[in-house]
Amino acid sequence: MPKDKQTQLITAGRKQKWTKGVVNPPVQRASTIVFETVADKRHATINRGNKELFYGRRGTHTHFAFQDAMAEIEGGAGCALYPCGTAAVTNAILSFVETGDHILMVDTCYEPTRDFCDKIMKKMGVDTTYYDPVIGKDIESLIQPNTKVLFLESPGSITMEVQDVPTLAKIAHKHDIIVMLDNTWAAGVLFNPFEHGVDISIQAATKYIIGHSDVMLGTAVASEKYWEQLREQSYLMGQCVSPDDVYLGLRGLRTLDVRLRQHAENSLKVANWLQSRPEVDHVRHPALDTCLGHEFFKRDFNGGNGLFSFVLKNSVPQATTALLDGMTHFKMGYSWGGFESLILANEPNSFKTLRRVANPNFNGTLVRLHIGLENVDDLIDDLEQGLERYTASIQNQ
Ligand SMILES: Cc1ncc(COP(=O)(O)O)c(C=O)c1O
Structure with missing residues (x-):
């Protein structure tokens, strides 16, 4: 900023x-x-x-x-x-x-x-x-x-x-x-x-x-x-x-800048880690070139925050439930921008009713994360265990 x-x-x-x-x-x-x-x-x-x-x-x-x-x-x-x-x-x-x-x-x-x-x-x-x-x-x-x-x-x-x-x-x-x-x-x-x-x-x-x-x-x-x-x-x-x-x-307002900087640092670290995971198809973080419109983010924005999404390679609702149900730090909640981490999942079919003309352009489950102010390594551990539950659930089907 x-x-x-x-x-x-x-x-x-x-x-x-x-x-x-x-x-x-x-x-x-x-x-x-x-x-x-x-x-x-x-x-x-x-x-x-x-x-x-x-x-x-x-x-x-x-x-x-x-x-x-x-x-x-x-x-x-x-x-x-x-x-x-x-x-x-x-x-x-x-x-x-x-x-x-x-x-x-x-x-x-x-x-x-x-x-x-x-x-x-x-x-x-x-x-x-x-x-x-x-x-x-x-x-x-x-x-x-x-x-x-x-x-x-x-x-x-x-x-x-x-x-x-x-x-x-x-x-x-x-x-x-x-x-x-x-x-x-x-x-x-x-x-x-x-x-x-x-x-x-x-x-x-x-x-x-x-x-x-x-x-x-x-x-x-x-x-x-x-x-x-x-x-x-x-x-x-x-x-x-x-x-x-x-x-x-x-x-x-008085602490907005320091909070945003920490959210942004944590979220970029998590986003980069997710990119390396075999379960992940792509990451939609405005600061990464896998996000549509990344060039406008680079041109027009002063920095990032904690909110982004990633897309899994598959859409297997039971496996997504296994991922979500066992999270320690990421809780399911709609609003975002607080100090805490959040997670929500959307199956690709749900976008058929949500969107009329924008092509969501993916076939796997979309997971939206809000990366909070917890220690970022704790957050990555939590996601790693979630993705392991996800894979185990697919293998057990
Ligand atoms: C982009 C965006 N705009 C507006 C709103 C609505 O805000 P509120 O929940 O305060 O009505 C939200 C809430 O999630 C939002 O994400």
Whole structure:
């Protein structure tokens, strides 16, 4: 991570107005704000969208500190807060589309993002076309006169394809289309969305920003052009977050760089080890050239993290169960970005319902790992024993 980004993670959001002199901005709880004079009330009303205390739903100093920090770190004009990453995705889209519009959605998006398009957007008369994450400049052929949003997620959920964000964004902007990115994998710091043409950068702060698997939180940072509309429409939809959760988000930012570096070091070591294993067909780690879009990772990202996948040579569900059931350190869990290691498996057939156009391009079981902050040799031992159980189970069939 560049030096200036590391320092920003420590200093962002800590202005005197929010901290009142303490290092960590304290939790300020409020629903009602009271005003002593008509002039004070008028001032708060006029500036209610501009970090002036007005009403709890608009946020308190704790929220304003985190919003400032996120906008500064990701490089946008402002940051809207949501109770989880999914709410950040859905509200960002809802803030900009209307009946009759069309969305271009990457086929490797997070599954609830797809469900939102297929169920809620469809009900509202907004059409979705799914596109291949590695479509590149051919995205232009899918643009319709009513296309309002181009939505990206890079690397893609589970299968990890890295997108050519600048090329996609350039073409979208030629047609006046808003470019939204689910930037969760990069934690807002491994990829600079606004330098690569993104208009709205969305994150499940639930993952690396919180970093301890104990809080749900979503963020959407917008460029100057889209900030006011995102802020006001999200506010109208009642989006707000507890100051305690925001406080933990702010606290998470301070150690994000060191945590990410350790996750990245551990994950690369595990990924390289997996490449040498006879049971493994290939490893989908953005930092390795066996991952689709690796060249864009090298060009556009500042570093890695702990989340990647690998594909086994076979798909034998009983053997996968033998692998998963006996793990010591890797537990099965959906969310990621905490200090702990996680493992999930997907049989190739499951991608037939998950994906429409992206070719998953593999025949074996796909295993997604989140490499935590445990000692990496303990993690490799755990995986080695898992792969031995896997092989023994196949041999016993
Ligand atoms: C890429 C991505 N985006 C969004 C989300 C949703 O975040 P949340 O669980 O906070 O709703 C997730 C959660 O797994 C995710 O992996």
